[in-house]
Amino acid sequence: MPEGTIERTLVLVKPDGVRRGLAGDLLGRFERKTLKIVAARLLTVTPQMAAKHYEEHASKPFYPGLVTHITSGPVLALALEGRSAIGVVRLMVGATNPQTAAPGTIRGDFGSAVTPNLIHASDSTASAERELALYFGPSDYQTYHRLDAEFA
Numbered sequence: 456m457p458e459g460t461i462e463r464t465l466v467l468v469k470p471d472g473v474r475r476g477l478a479g480d481l482l483g484r485f486e487r488k489t490l491k492i493v494a495a496r497l498l499t500v501t502p503q504m505a506a507k508h509y510e511e512h513a514s515k516p517f518y519p520g521l522v523t524h525i526t527s528g529p530v531l532a533l534a535l536e537g538r539s540a541i542g543v544v545r546l547m548v549g550a551t552n553p554q555t556a557a558p559g560t561i562r563g564d565f566g567s568a569v570t571p572n573l574i575h576a577s578d579s580t581a582s583a584e585r586e587l588a589l590y591f592g593p594s595d596y597q598t599y600h601r602l603d604a605e606f607a
């Protein structure tokens with residue numbers, strides 16, 4: 456089986472996750488999986504950023520509620536790096552609707568509503584590149600070795 460290439464992906468602990476005090480637990484799951492934090496920021500998403508972030512959903516009925524939610528308080532933005540990180544993180548996050556997300560996934564274990572579903576994760580290489588650039592500039596990324604990761 457191929458090992459997978461090293462990728463970077465964007466994760467946001469959404470305002471509901473931060474307000475519920477779950478930011479540390481959720482970050483810990485990714486760290487334990489050997490994903491490396493290469494950038495991190497606590498910020499409140501502006502309406503302009505939200506429009507760019509969720510542009511693919513602009514015509515959907517849930518879009519106004521989505522923008523209201525994502526701008527409603529601070530998010531923890533993370534750039535995570537690891538082998539096949541984009542797909543691995545999506546698996547850990549689980550299905551969009553927490554009511555049908557598998558137990559063991561973040562949404563399956565902690566969520567109950569669809570718009571405040573705790574967490575965002577990039578869904579493709581193109582999305583990851585585009586979304587990371589919304590939250591981080593080149594100088595925000597850190598280089599270091601993880602002691603427990605074979606790629607470190």
Ligand code: IDP
Nearest residue numbers: 512517521550551569570571572574575576578
């Ligand atoms: P994803 O976050 O699993 O990638 P997307 O389809 O990209 O899901 O939707 C973006 C976000 O919009 C979801 O995480 C959720 O917060 C919200 N959302 C998606 N579908 C619905 C819906 O049917 N009702 C309400 N909110 C939704």
Ligand code: MG
Nearest residue numbers: 575576577578
């Ligand atoms: Mg999505």
